[in-house]
Amino acid sequence: MFVRTAGERDLEAIRALLVETWHATYDGIYGAEKVTEITDDWHSIAALRRRLTRPNSEFLAADDGKRIAGMAYAEADETGGTVTLRQLYVLPAFQGRGIGSMLLDEVIESFSEAKLLRLEVEEANEKAIAFYVAQGFARTGRTADCGGEGSDIPALVYEMPLV
Numbered sequence: 001m002f003v004r005t006a007g008e009r010d011l012e013a014i015r016a017l018l019v020e021t022w023h024a025t026y027d028g029i030y031g032a033e034k035v036t037e038i039t040d041d042w043h044s045i046a047a048l049r050r051r052l053t054r055p056n057s058e059f060l061a062a063d064d065g066k067r068i069a070g071m072a073y074a075e076a077d078e079t080g081g082t083v084t085l086r087q088l089y090v091l092p093a094f095q096g097r098g099i100g101s102m103l104l105d106e107v108i109e110s111f112s113e114a115k116l117l118r119l120e121v122e123e124a125n126e127k128a129i130a131f132y133v134a135q136g137f138a139r140t141g142r143t144a145d146c147g148g149e150g151s152d153i154p155a156l157v158y159e160m161p162l163v
């Protein structure tokens, strides 16, 4: 498994990965219908394509030559000091094999100027929270609008200093 920058040709596979992993992770929390609604919006090919070209961002794929098993997307603020990890997803069948850690390490290496890495995580997603805490993140707050203004999805905010 190796981690590389994602490109246009990966978008179909990454969308399929996100749909599968979102249903596996969130159906029990939000309900399958809501998950379909969210993934159709946030993980449309058009939405993913916009992320490929956003300045000061990294869009990564974990690839074993046969399939994409994980993805990560992170973007820096205007100063470059704070990076937000917006997506980190590993296919259910590939979880617990170090792929999430590899993707996270590559995100950190990609933003050498950054001082802080932050993310939002669903409070009921205990596995992800355990993963982030094991990686060195600590809880610093909460948001009412996970993923962006108006989403109306509450989440916890976790941060890790990078200096």
Ligand SMILES: CC(C)(COP(=O)(O)OP(=O)(O)OC[C@H]1O[C@@H](n2cnc3c(N)ncnc32)[C@H](O)[C@@H]1OP(=O)(O)O)[C@@H](O)C(=O)NCCC(=O)NCCS
Pocket: 021, 025, 088, 089, 090, 091, 094, 095, 096, 097, 098, 099, 100, 101, 102, 120, 121, 122, 125, 126, 127, 128, 130, 131, 134, 135
């Ligand atoms: C959370 C996620 C990205 C982690 O990726 P992963 O590839 O499964 O995790 P790794 O195998 O790299 O785990 C690395 C370390 O994290 C810790 N960890 C991982 N899962 C854990 C869990 N459920 N409980 C406690 N610690 C855990 C362990 O310390 C592990 O180290 P180990 O190798 O000594 O066991 C992945 O499981 C995933 O995609 N989950 C579903 C989607 C999701 O919730 N994404 C995050 C949204 S905010």
